[in-house]
Amino acid sequence: MPTLNAPGRLLAALALNALIALAAQGEETYADVTISERQARDIAWSAGLVHVEEIVRLDDRWEIAGRTAEDDEISLDIDIRNGRILN
Known part of the structure; x- marks a missing residue:
């Protein structure tokens, strides 16, 4: 060698x-x-939210609270790197 x-x-x-x-x-x-707030809202709407009441960026995720068409409260955590719904 x-x-x-x-x-x-x-x-x-x-x-x-x-x-x-x-x-x-x-x-x-x-x-x-990272995904933007607008992209996080779009993901939340595709998951069934029709009204977003609160959206907050915390470290590695977006926390979104809102209501469905049936007026049920729903809360979503969305991974900020890839847009995957965590809960």
């Missing part, structure tokens, strides 16, 4: 460092992606 000389090892280390930096940058970008 051939061994790398000093310049070859340096080049390999720099390439590996660049790949790690790119991977970390991609994770930060993904972490910044």
Whole structure:
């Protein structure tokens, strides 16, 4: 098995460092992606709300309280990263 000389090892280390930096940058970008309040309202309406009484962003979720067409109270927690209804 051939061994790398000093310049070859340096080049390999720099390439590996660049790949790690790119991977970390991609994770930060993904972490910044969130759904908007408007998107959260649309998700709540598609789940049966016809009137939103309160909407609050808390850390990693939107909390939405409202009423259905039958005037039942409903509360939804929506994941802020992907729009999935948590409850």
